[in-house]
Amino acid sequence: VGQGGGMSMAVLGVGLLPPQTPVAPDAFCTRTFRDAPMGLGRVAVAVFSDYVCPYCRVLDPEVEQIAGRDVDISLVRHEVPLLGRPSQMAARAAIAAARVGAGAGFRERLMRTSFVPNPAYLREIADEEGLDADALIAGMAAPETDTALSDSRAMFRAFGFQGTPGVVVGRTLVAGVITARELNALIALEKASPGPCAV
Numbered sequence: 001v002g003q004g005g006g007m008s009m010a011v012l013g014v015g016l017l018p019p020q021t022p023v024a025p026d027a028f029c030t031r032t033f034r035d036a037p038m039g040l041g042r043v044a045v046a047v048f049s050d051y052v053c054p055y056c057r058v059l060d061p062e063v064e065q066i067a068g069r070d071v072d073i074s075l076v077r078h079e080v081p082l083l084g085r086p087s088q089m090a091a092r093a094a095i096a097a098a099r100v101g102a103g104a105g106f107r108e109r110l111m112r113t114s115f116v117p118n119p120a121y122l123r124e125i126a127d128e129e130g131l132d133a134d135a136l137i138a139g140m141a142a143p144e145t146d147t148a149l150s151d152s153r154a155m156f157r158a159f160g161f162q163g164t165p166g167v168v169v170g171r172t173l174v175a176g177v178i179t180a181r182e183l184n185a186l187i188a189l190e191k192a193s194p195g196p197c198a199v
């Protein structure tokens with residue numbers, strides 16, 4: 001994965017993470033982009049973010065809009081909670097919510113809220129989004145949630161990110177700030193190539 005040339009770089013949400021098992025080269029694609037379809041004309045965008053990171057809150061809606069306008073873009077999210085208990089709780093809630101059918105509204109509420117996430121507030125969001133609140137709270141502590149966090153943390157470290165946000169667009173890694181214009185330009189370049197993970 002190459003460094004994105006000409007990008008604006010900054011690092012926010014810096015935090016130390018525990019050592020991880022090295023990632024096998026043949027696992028980079030599946031662990032970074034999961035089952036996202038790839039190939040000529042298709043691009044997978046992996047975003048590593050933290051709900052308490054200020055710039056993640058700016059980048060998140062921009063990435064959503066870009067992916068929402070183009071069916072050939074697959075957006076893959078990695079939760080990397082670096083900034084303490086609120087980050088951890090929000091990340092776990094997002095992972096659990098995805099398993100019980102949450103739409104974009106749940107994630108947007110987590111990303112936009114000025115409240116520190118707590119079980120009562122998460123239940124409120126779940127109820128308002130039509131989710132099973134009990135299943136959500138239980139899912140936050142489920143082994144599958146631990147596995148998802150561990151896997152994203154391993155990839156975060158493998159790519160050498162020091163803070164959030166981190167973005168991987170096909171063959172290009174961007175650590176820190178990237179504008180919507182720059183992201184669109186990277187996506188256009190990647191669309192012209194089968195990419196590193198095409199089969």
